[in-house]
Amino acid sequence: MPRSGYDSALVAVVGLLVGAVIWTVADVAYDDPAAGRAQPGPVCPHEGIRVTAGPVNPAMGLRAMDLTLENCGTRAYRVQGYPEIRLLDRDQRHVTGVSVLHGSAGIATVGGFDEPPNAVTPAPGERASAGLLWRNTTGFGGAAHVPYLTVEARSGALPVLLSPDGGLDLGTTGRLGVGPWRSSTTTSTSTSTTGSGGGTP
CATH class of the missing domain: 1.20.5 (Single alpha-helices involved in coiled-coils or other helix-helix interfaces)
Known part of the structure; x- marks a missing residue:
């Protein structure tokens, strides 16, 4: 040659x-x-679920946001209790000075936040949801703004990195309430199952 x-x-x-x-x-x-960390996207991740953040709902200093777990896999996926949340700053380092608490944490009385958690097992194409609750009121000290958070759907699950629109404006209250996973009546219209579609029978 x-x-x-x-x-x-x-x-x-x-x-x-x-x-x-x-x-x-x-x-x-x-x-x-x-x-x-896994990134939400059109291809179903190996674990068989997608976790996404909804828009922040503001009301007189009170803030709320839904997390949605979509089963995009091929088997049922069981969650019980609360999603595990970790708050990150703009450099994706752990935010200190904010307590992530189960339930409403005394922030406000909101239906569903303080009910005992039950097992939820979305079938393929079904969803579950959990809520986040906080106030953005300010007092002494620096206000916390959280542009990123990671969510583990259940203990040991792959953390998903989320960037909610506008971030979480936690003020100086130092508390974030996390509601338990609940069944959602909304059925997914996206049935992409590319990937191994993991889950728990």
Whole structure:
């Protein structure tokens, strides 16, 4: 083979290998807990669920936001209790000085927040939801603004990194209430199940 032809073939082979490596890294970063946090998207993650944040509902200093768990997999997915929430700043470092508490945490009386949690098992295409509750009132000290949070649907689940529109304006109250998972009557219209579609029977 002429030298120029050999060089062209070598470049083509190296290009294919580099492309394969890039694809593999991207795939692992999406699904592997050791590689990072899952990102919500059109492809169903390996665990078989998507978790998304709804819009913030403001009312006279009181704030509320829903988290939605969509079963995009092929098997039922069981959750019980409360989603595990971790608050992050703009550099995605842990926010200190804010207590994440189960229930309404004395922030306000809101239906469903202080009811005992029950097991919820969305079938494929079904959803569950949980609420976040806080006040953005301010007093002494610096006000906390949280642009990111991670959500674990259940203990040991892959954390999903969320960026709610406008972030969480927690003021100086230092408290965030988390409601339990509840069944949702809304059935998903998106049935993409690309991926392994994990779940718990």
